[in-house]
Amino acid sequence: xxxxxxxxxxxxxxxxxxxxxxxxxxxxxxxxxxxxxxxxxxxxxxxxxxxxxxxxxxxxxxxxxxxxxxxxxxxxxxxxxxxxxxxxxxxxxxxxxxxxxxxxxxxxxxxxxxxxxxxxxxxxxxxxxxxxxxxxxxxxxxxxxxxxxxxxxxxxxxxxxxxxxxxxxxxxxxxxxxxxxxxxxxxxxxxxxxxxxxxxxxxxxxxxxxxxxxxxxxxxxxxxxxxxxxxxxxxxxxxxxxxxxxxxxxxxxxxxxxxx
Numbered sequence: 250x251x252x253x254x255x256x257x258x259x260x261x262x263x264x265x266x267x268x269x270x271x272x273x274x275x276x277x278x279x280x281x282x283x284x285x286x287x288x289x290x291x292x293x294x295x296x297x298x299x300x301x302x303x304x305x306x307x308x309x310x311x312x313x314x315x316x317x318x319x320x321x322x323x324x325x326x327x328x329x330x331x332x333x334x335x336x337x338x339x340x341x342x343x344x345x346x347x348x349x350x351x352x353x354x355x356x357x358x359x360x361x362x363x364x365x366x367x368x369x370x371x372x373x374x375x376x377x378x379x380x381x382x383x384x385x386x387x388x389x390x391x392x393x394x395x396x397x398x399x400x401x402x403x404x405x406x407x408x409x410x411x412x413x414x415x416x417x418x419x420x421x422x423x424x425x426x427x428x429x430x431x432x433x434x435x436x437x438x439x440x441x442x443x444x445x446x447x448x449x450x451x452x453x454x455x456x457x458x459x460x461x462x463x464x465x466x467x468x469x470x471x472x473x474x475x476x477x478x479x480x481x482x483x484x485x486x487x488x489x490x491x492x493x494x495x496x497x498x499x500x501x502x503x504x505x506x507x508x509x
Contacts, residue, residue, distance in 0.1 A: 297357065298435060300386065300404035304411035309393060314413075318350040319343065319394040321418070322386065322402040325359040328374035332420055335449075336398055339418070341378050348394075356386045356402055399423070403439035417444035417463075422453060 307313065321340065326333045340351050353371070361367035361384055368382040386405040389395065395412035397403040400423045406415055417439070424437040440446070440461035447466055448454040454467035 295431070295435070298401055298404060300406075300408045302408045302410065303387065303389065303405075304391070304409050306410040307391065309391060309411065309413035311393075314391050314393055315350040316393070317348040318392040319348050319396065320352045320354055320389060320392045320412075321396045321398060322354045322356060322389065322406055324399040324401050325355055325361075326371065326374075328370075332399070334375060335420060336418065337375050337378055337380065340380055344379065350392075352381045352383060352390070352392075354383050354386065354389055356405060357384075359384060397439070397444060400436040400439045403442055403444060407439075407442040407444060415444050417442075417446045419446050419453060419457070420449045422456065 319340075321336060323333060323336060336353075340353070344351060355361070355367055359367070361370070364383050367384055371380070371382055386402075389405075389409055391411035393413045394416060395406050395409055395414070396416045396418050397406035398418045398420075403417060406412075406417070409415075423439075424433045427433040427436065440457050440463055444463070445465070446454065446457050446463045447468065448457065449468065450470060451467045454465040457463040458465045
């Protein structure tokens with residue numbers, strides 16, 4: 250009980266009383282046996298992930314949308330979300346390099362009651378980057394670049410018709426987050442939608458290109474060199490040997506050809 254109260258206070262200070270209350274109620278409902286919660290509408294759930302066609306198919310140019318306009322479509326966010334931190338960093342870097350018009354669209358399901366509430370929470374959690382937040386995939390507006398992020402956003406982006414370029418910011422091989430089943434297949438098929446992949450690291454770029462035929466480009470992993478620095482190797486005469494319980498037994502079995 251005390252831990253729950255502390256958690257509520259932490260979330261309330263970070264995201265506001267309304268969000269903290271909603272999270273507490275969601276946690277409480279989650280603790281109720283599923284047989285008492287009622288049936289989940291599975292078909293509606295997956296239908297929402299597959300998105301729907303939007304837009305009029307207009308020809309996008311600098312005459313009808315701002316030059317460099319870019320919209321990022323993201324899953325709902327938490328203050329500690331590393332993926333969203335990277336997205337906002339990229340948005341800030343792009344703004345510094347001539348992409349001034351950028352919006353962040355949070356798709357459903359989300360926990361915000363208004364654009365203003367989501368905007369305030371985003372700014373409080375990640376800092377004010379001058380990013381405009383809107384809620385729901387149906388709030389996407391015509392732009393030069395439309396960027397999918399988590400796999401749940403990719404179908405919406407692929408079906409939107411009023412964007413000159415459609416990109417896919419990929420930070421992980423997301424199918425591997427799931428056992429082989431519906432979510433695995435849905436996540437994997439997003440790599441076959443014809444979006445241009447921007448991946449975290451060369452390995453992921455190569456894999457998506459070779460396995461799924463995606464056009465990809467990679468960005469390197471980075472760190473703050475003012476905080477993290479290579480240290481000179483410290484000379485030591487002490488030898489350290491890595492060991493684990495049962496390792497010697499495993500070596501014995503392998504050496505004996507599994508005769509035991």
